Amino acid sequence: MLEADFKYVIDTFFTLFSMVLIIFMVPGFAMLEAGLVRTKNVTSVLTINVMIYAVASLAFLLIGFDLAFGSWENDSMSIWAAFMFQMAFVGKTINIMSGGVSERVRIFPLAIFAVIMGGIIYPTVVNVSWGADMIAGTFLDLNMYDLAGSTVIHSTGGWALLAAILIMGARRGRYKNGKVRVIPASNIPLVVLGAFLLWIGWFGFNGGSVGSISSVQNADLVAKTIMNTNTAGLAGALIAGFIMYMRYKLFDITMILNGALGGLVAVTAGPDLYDMYTPILIGMIAGSLVVFAVPLFDKLQLDDPVGALSVHLVNGVWGTLAVGIFVDSISFMDQLKGVVVVAVFAFSVSFVVLFVINKITRFRAEDDAQLEGMDVNECGVEAYPEFKRAI
Amino acid sequence: MLEADFKYVIDTFFTLFSMVLIIFMVPGFAMLEAGLVRTKNVTSVLTINVMIYAVASLAFLLIGFDLAFGSWENDSMSIWAAFMFQMAFVGKTINIMSGGVSERVRIFPLAIFAVIMGGIIYPTVVNVSWGADMIAGTFLDLNMYDLAGSTVIHSTGGWALLAAILIMGARRGRYKNGKVRVIPASNIPLVVLGAFLLWIGWFGFNGGSVGSISSVQNADLVAKTIMNTNTAGLAGALIAGFIMYMRYKLFDITMILNGALGGLVAVTAGPDLYDMYTPILIGMIAGSLVVFAVPLFDKLQLDDPVGALSVHLVNGVWGTLAVGIFVDSISFMDQLKGVVVVAVFAFSVSFVVLFVINKITRFRAEDDAQLEGMDVNECGVEAYPEFKRAI
Amino acid sequence: MLEADFKYVIDTFFTLFSMVLIIFMVPGFAMLEAGLVRTKNVTSVLTINVMIYAVASLAFLLIGFDLAFGSWENDSMSIWAAFMFQMAFVGKTINIMSGGVSERVRIFPLAIFAVIMGGIIYPTVVNVSWGADMIAGTFLDLNMYDLAGSTVIHSTGGWALLAAILIMGARRGRYKNGKVRVIPASNIPLVVLGAFLLWIGWFGFNGGSVGSISSVQNADLVAKTIMNTNTAGLAGALIAGFIMYMRYKLFDITMILNGALGGLVAVTAGPDLYDMYTPILIGMIAGSLVVFAVPLFDKLQLDDPVGALSVHLVNGVWGTLAVGIFVDSISFMDQLKGVVVVAVFAFSVSFVVLFVINKITRFRAEDDAQLEGMDVNECGVEAYPEFKRAI
Amino acid sequence: MKRIEAIIKPFKLEDVKDALAEIGIDGMTVSEVKGYGRQKGHSELYRGAEYVVDFLPKIKMEMIVDGKDVDQVTATIVEAARTGKIGDGKIFVSDIEQIIRIRTGETDVEAI
Amino acid sequence: MKRIEAIIKPFKLEDVKDALAEIGIDGMTVSEVKGYGRQKGHSELYRGAEYVVDFLPKIKMEMIVDGKDVDQVTATIVEAARTGKIGDGKIFVSDIEQIIRIRTGETDVEAI
Amino acid sequence: MKRIEAIIKPFKLEDVKDALAEIGIDGMTVSEVKGYGRQKGHSELYRGAEYVVDFLPKIKMEMIVDGKDVDQVTATIVEAARTGKIGDGKIFVSDIEQIIRIRTGETDVEAI
Numbered sequence A, B, C: 001m002l003e004a005d006f007k008y009v010i011d012t013f014f015t016l017f018s019m020v021l022i023i024f025m026v027p028g029f030a031m032l033e034a035g036l037v038r039t040k041n042v043t044s045v046l047t048i049n050v051m052i053y054a055v056a057s058l059a060f061l062l063i064g065f066d067l068a069f070g071s072w073e074n075d076s077m078s079i080w081a082a083f084m085f086q087m088a089f090v091g092k093t094i095n096i097m098s099g100g101v102s103e104r105v106r107i108f109p110l111a112i113f114a115v116i117m118g119g120i121i122y123p124t125v126v127n128v129s130w131g132a133d134m135i136a137g138t139f140l141d142l143n144m145y146d147l148a149g150s151t152v153i154h155s156t157g158g159w160a161l162l163a164a165i166l167i168m169g170a171r172r173g174r175y176k177n178g179k180v181r182v183i184p185a186s187n188i189p190l191v192v193l194g195a196f197l198l199w200i201g202w203f204g205f206n207g208g209s210v211g212s213i214s215s216v217q218n219a220d221l222v223a224k225t226i227m228n229t230n231t232a233g234l235a236g237a238l239i240a241g242f243i244m245y246m247r248y249k250l251f252d253i254t255m256i257l258n259g260a261l262g263g264l265v266a267v268t269a270g271p272d273l274y275d276m277y278t279p280i281l282i283g284m285i286a287g288s289l290v291v292f293a294v295p296l297f298d299k300l301q302l303d304d305p306v307g308a309l310s311v312h313l314v315n316g317v318w319g320t321l322a323v324g325i326f327v328d329s330i331s332f333m334d335q336l337k338g339v340v341v342v343a344v345f346a347f348s349v350s351f352v353v354l355f356v357i358n359k360i361t362r363f364r365a366e367d368d369a370q371l372e373g374m375d376v377n378e379c380g381v382e383a384y385p386e387f388k389r390a391i
Numbered sequence D, E, F: 001m002k003r004i005e006a007i008i009k010p011f012k013l014e015d016v017k018d019a020l021a022e023i024g025i026d027g028m029t030v031s032e033v034k035g036y037g038r039q040k041g042h043s044e045l046y047r048g049a050e051y052v053v054d055f056l057p058k059i060k061m062e063m064i065v066d067g068k069d070v071d072q073v074t075a076t077i078v079e080a081a082r083t084g085k086i087g088d089g090k091i092f093v094s095d096i097e098q099i100i101r102i103r104t105g106e107t108d109v110e111a112i
């Protein structure tokens, strides 16, 4: 057997393996968000997650992949495996955005947005960062290092979310006379389950982004990437738990998990480049950023029921810059330029697209519908009809 | 290292990988069904799922595998991996059937049936379709193409279910004076979680059924199989969501997920043979079939709490025929013959076996037991004892 | 490509695959325990699971791995993969212990204990059993065969738990005037989900412990290990179900799952050494031991809400001895010596460490805090705030 | 005006509601309660230990009616809710002094 | 002493509680109930079949007050709970003969 | 006949039920309610924001008894439910005019 054939087989298998781990993030996001919202909005959030996967993936199959990569060709592994791996990413940006506008967003316009995001916006970002690169040679050309998408996925989703929150506004009754009304999560086991499915998915996300496991060097790189990814998550969880305990003598699990996810987002830009201790530092800073960003966004009345801005936007930016700070061979300015260019592009295009869709069919459910719950109004199906709702 | 050894190692590993994905379908079915039934029957449904896995797998280990494949030998991969892969399939047929008679079936007779199904009926179907083929040369000899079991698994389970529903009847109070009483699902997050575990399991189910990943050609085939499998699921979900929205302006998540599962069932017969667009069509037809079959079976008073007839039986048939329709090299008549022969065999044998068991120890719980709930009567353990049940 | 390189690549990949399966045991333990405790203690149990993963893994990264293996070197696979695999084990011993003291243990002292267990106690046990072996040559030198840790993981965790129960006492109100008050599980679907995630994780746990899949012989060994692991789980579930049905005419799912887990624990010491039928016997004995041990520990007023003593301690011992009984080449006395030496070490060291921590900051929550629930007192976050609690 | 409270078996709710609707009662407030009485609870099993669940789920229906309708209403409930088996439940009648409909401010018989 | 029961829309609980606190009512017992009245339920969908959910979630507030406070309390509730839309709920007043505070053994007006 | 309602702390249910059984009360209806009174709720934490949970879980026991048993029953409840700490709850006694046992049609004292 030719060495090239061997590599082809192994890398196809490895990419399929990574892809499967990423697909676990679909139920991962679904469970996390279903656990974080109120019982009256659970079915709606779940439906959104399912529809995003269906709509965005098909859009990526039909138009997005071509746009991002220019062709359906691949010599180093099966193109079908390569496609599936990339397709597994596409829903994530929209998930990040949809999670942050839960409990008020209507499903139909969101599905329209998913088509555009999965078919055009996200593929364009991929094109200029990882793919065919249509702006190569122009002054916008990016040299940012972003292995698995701190910026390309997480910040992009985060900027789209910021645009969405500005357009849709806060949930009914969330801010009353300048005061924040706390709306607690309804199902903590689902939150934990979802967070761990995401965590495990991240191993495929980052490990698979190395692109090949079929040489000794690449095998090391993949393993180190996965190890560093995990380490940053551990550190993020630990520091968030520590800060909460210092302040309140209480372990707020939702914050701890957000800290972990923040660490995972932040390490995603360069897990292959760090030594084994740097991710501890990156994760601790990420976890701290989450703890401080969550109340900050609330003070700004940017209503984000799942903490997606703090986890994905803030730490997408932090993680991309961190590569420039901690890795000698990477220019900080290149990283910064990447962050800024993607920010401007993702935010402005999302804003315009959301704005236009919002004119045609409004995103935000009426106050009365929010009061009764999105489930009854959007899906007709209650999440827990037999469980009695407490006061 | 010899090329053959390399292939042996890789295919053993790949088969174990696929097997693990299929085992995720065990909690997948369990969560899906636990979410779809009423709270008073949840423990019972879960217990059935666990017992089926234990009973049918052991029966397959002790007698079924021999019956299906004639011998414990395999040159291309570890026989233990080959066994585990096949064993992972066996529970599925029974799961399909048990799901459709939930909320009234007693556990003990069902366990007896699982022994016979896992030890004899299913292995016989495998024998004639994929295995040693004891009817080769007779007029019944099958040339059906059925990669991963649209017919062998899904329709077989579906026919067994039809027999079971005829013998056990509907749930108490389901049809009153010719009117259908709607009994909604009790826990939607579990339904979604279960559906996605099934979806992910399907990658192993179909991908692993290619049998080998250890050459460039096979690597392509496996990757394409997985991609096409996924695409049909996406299309099934999308079309079901679309139809529901057109009709009711509501997104009924249970129907959307049944649409996805229908698409997955339908593509299972030939995902390796299709180009990348055909599965969209197959999935869309599958999803539409589900949407129309669910109320139809209710009109026929065939009471199927989880929609298994619509998902597995209808689409198992559709998917098998689809190979004959969309693939030039496959004869439609061969596919039809396969569908019919397996139907006659699976239905009549299941019917007789169920009938006999039913004489000895009745399958159906008394009305009073159904009223109080199967959990208290069959397991003694309530699923959610601390949660107050709403009216 | 060199054969050694090929093996390096494959074994790195295989080890990463196994590691991922083991990480599924993190949500596995979390869901199992969250389902078994009362709703007022669910968040606390989940938080403990998350904190253990974060704390013990980081401790193992910073000090434990060095202590256990003497160096960060590995020729046969990526050291990072080897590390991740070992790290995936470390939390398990603590999970076993924390589960058994749920509903009364405070989180902060437990986190301290996790540092010491993950950084020192468990690495020391690994050192003498699997690792650098610092007692080689002394009269304590162990020749025990323990492939994946019936003793090294499960009994070690079990002995630590026994020490913990002796120090912390039973839950408030559990034993009143010598009578046992039954405290049922609050969420059975979570119990089932958790048990199956553990089951699937076990394939990686035991399969990965073979250490290599990259030769025909090793591929067979891995596949057989996984098959035998599964078989023992099946047999444990079956026998537990059978005994319960004989005695009560009821299928108690929590006991059936504990039986399955008991079978998995018991087979863990030697799944690579058995023929395909022995695990049935081992699993059946394991399942029976669980059924009899659970009420026995209650009679001894050792209050263990999740049955961890019966599953992990009793069957860790049984499984280790079983290798000496069923495998000719293994000396029963060596196995017994291993069991005893580890028991003495793990119990006494855990006891002393727990005792000292308990003096500094008591482990056990006040009765009033237990009454109100650990969630409000330790986390400030209720698990199901919108669900009305039944009487 | 009188308050009629009926404690019934949960699966009889639909029947009783329909029977009451037929005699023109179309306002009521319902809640899930647990009952303790001659009908004994069932025993459950948990990890090898049996224990008794004392309290049985019941439905409590409350309706405020004009004093003259009391007999008809109670008779209707008795008929629709009876299975003849132990645990069928009870009806309690007591006095109500004042009623107000929040939406309109109407009081007493107009507010029923 | 009188018992005042108010059936209100769930999202009005906070407002009513605050309004009552302002007039010095600081003891009450609240429960979730289901209401059936002129306000009709909504229809839900399940796997292609529509059906009507009859019973609507309501909150029942109960407070025992001194007889002389009844009018002020009911007026306060009416004002705070009214949305003007159908389904706003009702208030029922009845008589209480005796009250005991378990902690102290105090009775009647002292025990309110 | 009289209705005795007791609002108690949830973990006292078992004790009170047993004490009542001893003096021959073997019918009652129980429900979970939320209480608001002098005993204040606890504060919870959610993603870095603290907030107060006002309403505390309580159990409401209702039993209809013969008028002559009222004093004994209330005394029994007070004794069994008292912890001496704030929030122990209250007992309310009111009048019941009529009782019907659905199963048999028996009325009043025979139906208790």
Ligand SMILES: Nc1ncnc2c1ncn2[C@@H]1O[C@H](COP(=O)(O)OP(=O)(O)O)[C@@H](O)[C@H]1O
Pocket (backbone or CB within 6 Å): D007, D034, D035, D036, D037, D038, D039, D040, D056, D058, D085, D086, D087, D088, D089, D090, F026, F027, F028, F029, F030, F062, F063, F064, F065, F101, F102, F103, F112
């Ligand atoms: N004295 C009572 N006070 C309040 N509720 C009662 C009383 N006696 C019975 N009940 C309620 O009525 C229900 C049925 O009573 P039970 O004695 O079990 O049977 P039956 O209705 O056939 O006499 C009980 O579950 C309880 O909810």
Ligand SMILES: Nc1ncnc2c1ncn2[C@@H]1O[C@H](COP(=O)(O)OP(=O)(O)O)[C@@H](O)[C@H]1O
Pocket (backbone or CB within 6 Å): D026, D027, D028, D029, D030, D062, D063, D064, D065, D101, D102, D103, D112, E007, E034, E035, E036, E037, E038, E039, E040, E056, E058, E085, E086, E087, E088, E089, E090
């Ligand atoms: N006769 C009655 N007895 C008891 N409760 C009633 C009665 N009539 C109405 N209710 C309660 O009041 C609620 C509101 O009544 P409804 O007729 O829907 O509207 P409105 O309050 O505007 O008249 C109902 O949901 C029910 O809980």
Ligand SMILES: Nc1ncnc2c1ncn2[C@@H]1O[C@H](COP(=O)(O)OP(=O)(O)O)[C@@H](O)[C@H]1O
Pocket (backbone or CB within 6 Å): E026, E027, E028, E029, E030, E062, E063, E064, E065, E101, E102, E103, E112, F007, F034, F035, F036, F037, F038, F039, F040, F056, F058, F085, F086, F087, F088, F089, F090
């Ligand atoms: N006026 C009242 N009307 C109705 N329920 C009351 C009233 N006052 C108190 N309660 C109930 O009694 C419970 C206990 O009262 P609280 O004032 O907290 O303490 P204590 O019982 O020690 O006086 C409350 O939680 C509430 O459910």
